[in-house]
Amino acid sequence: MSEFGKYVLYFLLGGTIVSVSTYLGSQGRSFLAAFASTFPAITGATFILIYLNGGNEAIVSYAKNLLWFVPPWVVYVVFMIVGIPRFGFWPAMIGSLMLYLGCVGLVKMVSK
Numbered sequence: 001m002s003e004f005g006k007y008v009l010y011f012l013l014g015g016t017i018v019s020v021s022t023y024l025g026s027q028g029r030s031f032l033a034a035f036a037s038t039f040p041a042i043t044g045a046t047f048i049l050i051y052l053n054g055g056n057e058a059i060v061s062y063a064k065n066l067l068w069f070v071p072p073w074v075v076y077v078v079f080m081i082v083g084i085p086r087f088g089f090w091p092a093m094i095g096s097l098m099l100y101l102g103c104v105g106l107v108k109m110v111s112k
Contacts, residue, residue, distance in 0.1 A: 006049070013045055068111055072103035 001009070017036060025033035043066070050058050076096045083092030 010045075010049070014042060017041055068107045069104065072100050072107060075103050076100040 017039075021033045021037040023033075024030075024036055046062070047059055050062055076099060079096040079099050080092055083095055086092075087095070
């Protein structure tokens with residue numbers, strides 16, 4: 001498969017998951033939408049593609065770094081849950097993203 005073909009495949013895989021999550025969420029199936037969004041399909045596909053292109057060491061390094069992003073993601077989601085009823089969607093979204101990026105910055109400083 002060509003380099004361009006690989007990136008088209010990555011794009012289609014990611015877009016499919018976002019589309020399925022959006023569809024399920026808009027139909028009132030929030031549990032299934034959340035499951036589809038967090039199902040490790042993207043991570044699993046990334047593991048496979050990193051393995052095929054970089055081998056075992058590259059996967060282990062990626063997986064270790066991936067764990068550093070769990071706490072910022074939890075902060076992001078919790079702020080959305082708390083922020084939307086208080087501030088509305090857009091302010092909560094902006095605040096969540098700012099908190100996420102701030103937490104990532106802290107993680108980067110701690111991980112050095």
